[in-house]
Amino acid sequence: MTPRPQVAVGAIVRRADELLLIRRGRAPGAGRWSIPGGRIEPGERLSDAVERELLEETGLTATCGALVGHAERIDDAHHYVILDFAVSLTGDSTAIAGSDAADARWVALGDVAGLALVEGLAEFLFEHGVLPHTG
Helix, strand or coil: CCCCCEEEEEEEEEECCEEEEEEECCCCCCCCEECCEEECCCCCCHHHHHHHHHHHHHCCCEEEEEEEEEEEEECCCCEEEEEEEEEEECCCCCCCCCCCEEEEEEEEHHHHCCCCECCCHHHHHHHCCCCCCCC
């Protein structure tokens, strides 16, 4: 049986023509690339969760901006409702993997879709105008 849904957040961070991605170190999606993010803690505001998760996974500080969109990920072991927000960096842009991230790096927008991304991320990024459509 699929567990009760959990609310999670994601941070969409752009620097010029690059997108910040992390390689997931744990399930779901271990070894695949994703945007930084994770579950909201009890009593935590959405914006605070976005900023905390970004700091924990990449060492970067930012201000949470507007909601970009939502995604839902459901499998036998997980059910996440993910709210993804645009964020603006407030400090240095040198990303260092931390928390449950195995790696963190800036990726050229044109190269993102060619990576081993978590399920549905490429489609979400195209649909919401984060990645440009080609061809």
